[in-house]
Amino acid sequence: MLAMTYRGPYKIRLDHKPMPDIEHPNDAIIRVTRAAICGSDVHIFHGLVPDTRVGSTFGHEFTGVVEAVGSSVQNLKVGDHVLVPFNIACGACFYCTKQLFGNCDNTNPNSTVGSGIYGYSHTTGGYDGGQAEYVRVPFADVGPMKIPPDFNLEDALLLTDVVPTGYQAAEMGEIKEGDTVVVFGAGPVGIMAARSAWLFGAGRVIVVDYLEYRLEFVKNYAKCEVVNFREHKDIVQYLKRMTDDLGPDVCIDAVGCEAKGLKWQEISGIKMKMQAGSATAIMWAIDSVRKNGVVSIVGVYGPPFNTVPIGTALNKGLTLRMNQANVKRYLPHLIEHVRAGNLDPKAIITHRVPLEGVVDAYHMFDNKEDDCIKCILIPPS
Template sequence: MKAVTYQGIKKVEVKEVPAPSIIHKDDIIVKVTACSICGSDLHCYHGMIPSMDEGYIVGHEGIGVVEEVGKDVTKVKKGDTIIIPYNIACGKCYYCKNNLESQCINASQYEIGATYGCSRLLGDYDGTSAQYVRVPYANFTPFVVPENSELTDDELLLLTDALPTAFWAVEDAGVKGGDTVIIIGSGPIGLLTQKAAWMKGAERVIAIDYVDSRLEHARKTNKVEAYNLNQSSELAAIVKEMTRGGADVVIDCVGMSGKMTPMEFVGSLLRLQGGAMGSLELATQVVRKGGIIQVVGVYGTRYNAFPLGDLFSRNITLRMGMVPAIHMIPTLYDLVQTKQIKPADVISHHTSLEDAKEAYQMFDTQKDKCLKIIMKP
């Protein structure tokens, strides 16, 4: 089969690889009908994820049709169309039973959650950017798309990761009626988080990014106040004054993929630093005393000069983590099905799996106002 494979820093290639097969009795094999590139995939693309070997199949967002089922599978059958959540989880451990399936203890050998296409560190599972993928724990993880579904492939794909991430961000942060919410980053996750913040009753939603086209999209589609980080070296102070002391909630949707300082770049190359920290530093500067910073942008392991004292002295609550998407998908599916939220405006491009190399380059450089790319095998 054909699959998108990691071939070194900023290099992916579509290669012929062995097709997956049933390994465990509760596995299924899925014929992928559509997959997408996530901002988190760029961490792999940039070589920021440890244990990422050349030839590794990448991607963690996909939908498809069940081709083969293990003998113990009862939830799905051959021919079902399914959403493949980015989480890989057993459904039986303490964390899975308490809506924290992103920290399943059985899906990975490490003290960390598991997902597709993200190296040995996150469970060592082949990615979804391929013609076929093995989906483990099939009695828990997949969401079976109803036969009468009116959702497009684009909408279904956003339910694998992006939309659950956005809604979990505002829920975990406790966004409530009347809040001022600042969202750092206006990529697909940031744009969807803006929508979710309005739905949770926010009175004011402010977007910060350094890409004008994304800020323009945010203003147009989500009716937010939007500011370019490059427009002023005093932007943090301006925003804090404008919000009369800072936002109630600040959500970091960027993570380690922000702009690195020279020291961060060198430290990251030497594995002494887990990437950029600029967006988190900005969050500490624009949140009010006693406010909440929510982090859903992916960060690496260790960070130098972490502003712990700034957080402590101002009674800031810092919340973060890998999003438990599986239990959220049914509710979010209903919201999209009933058109209470229309998420597909974050998708800007469609292409073939064969063109993955060019798609990654476009996504990485934001060429042609690229926001999110859907690929068809």
């Protein structure tokens, strides 16, 4: 089958790989109908996620048709159209029973399979992902959800990650009625977080990025204010001035770590040298949010250590919340929001590319070329 494979930092290619097999009675094999490229794939493409092995296939956002099921699978049958949350979760452990699928510990005594994330290094299980013609889906009764017949396939695809992630970012912000929410990052996740913030009662939503085409999009899509941080010498002071000198009530980091070398940053009046894989957006979030405010982090930090001004956060009495999205927890709710027109996921898709074009698609998305917001891959049918 065709699959993208990782060859080393900034290097991927399209390969032929053996078809995946049922390895466990709880597995299913899915024929992929759509797969998306995510900002998280960019971190792993940059080589920032430890133990990413040559030959592995990325892709944690995909829909498909069930091709085969293991002997224990109850909820799926061959031919079902499914969307597959990016979390691989056992459904039975302490965390899964609390719907914290992103934190699955897999203590399921009947399983020899671990929890993880599709196509996201051996740090998160070493499973191949869905940027391929077929993919193996462990715990097939837990993650996959049948796509409702009235539901658009592209909307379903975006429910596997960016919609629930943006929504959870807003939820973790503990937004109170009338709060001012600043979202750092106008990528797919930030766009969804901005739109979701209104659903939690925000009174004002401001999105910060430097890519004008994305700011223009989110201004219309999420009916929010936008700020281009490159137009301001001190973005933290500018955000404070915009918010009665207090700072926003809630800041959301929808950016994550950066691969762009060493540079000097001034945070809270202190100059620090930042490492590759560093964290400008989270610094700005901690610095600009008002005292006793909340910083909600969904941006991914691949390296285990990043420089974060914890002393500033302590002195300001901040609440810091962060997690991988617990995708399945939100699906029934989000399907209703999409049906009601409160969220319009597929509107963020700017590029639809055959799987064979995956290499160029990664470079385009990484370099933010051709006004790309979200790029999806279509395997040959």
